[in-house]
Amino acid sequence: MVAVSPLDFDSFENKGLLRYLNIDIPLRNMYDFIELSRNGIDKKALLHLAKTISFDLKELALVIHMSERTIQRYDLNKKLSTEASAKALQLAKLYGKGEKVFGDLERFKNWMNHPCTALASKKPKELLDTTFGFELLNEELMRIEHGIFA
Template structure:
C-alpha cells in the first residue's frame, strides 16, 4: 500500500479513500517536502496550493479533500520510485530530473495533474519491466 512514506498506514483502499476524503493532516505535506527534499514553496507550486492557503492550513492542521488527493498522488509516485530504484535518494533524483519520455520535463513537474501523474506512473512501470521509450 502506498502512502507509508507520509505516515499513512490504512488497512485497505476503502480506509485510504475515507482518510483522503476527511482531509489528511498537514504533517503529511511536511513529510512529503522532507522526502522529496524540496522547500514548501516548491511543493506548493507542484500541488497548486497557494502559499496563503498553506498558511491557513498550518493553523487548522488539516488539508482539504482536494489538497489531500494531490499530496497523496505525489507521495504515491515517490513511493513507487523508491520501490523501483531501491533507495530514497535515487527515487528522489529520478523524480526531479528531466525525462526524455515526458518531453524533457521532470516527472515531479509532469505529475502536477492527475493525467500527468498517470503518465509518470506508466513510465515507472515501463522502466520496471525494461521497456524504455
C-alpha cells in the same frame, strides 16, 4: 464476481506512503485512500511528506493546488481539503512506487529532477501539477520496472 479488490496495492508502496506522511492508518485498498482523502490529512503530515521527498513549499503548493501563503497559515493539525489531501496522497504513492522501482528513494528523487527523453525532455517533477502528469509518470515507472525503455 469479486467484491473489493486491492487493485494495484503493493505493501511496500503502502508502507512507504505511510512513512512519507508519518501517519499510522492501515490502507488496504483504494476505498481506504478515498476515506483518508475525504477525512483530510493534516499540515503536519504534509510537511513531513515535503521534507521526506525534498520538496520546498513552492513545489508542494503547485502539486496540491494551494497557495504557499495558505499552507503557511494553516495550523499544524488543521486538515487539508479533500482535493489537496488526494493530491498529497497521490504524490506519496508515486514516490513509494518510485522508491520500489529504483530500489532507493534518493535515486528516484534524482530521476525526478533530471530531464527524461521519454517525457519530452521534461523533468518528471514538472509534470506533477495535473492528474495526467501523475498518470504519465506512473506509466513510465511501470515501463522502467518491466525493462521497457523508450
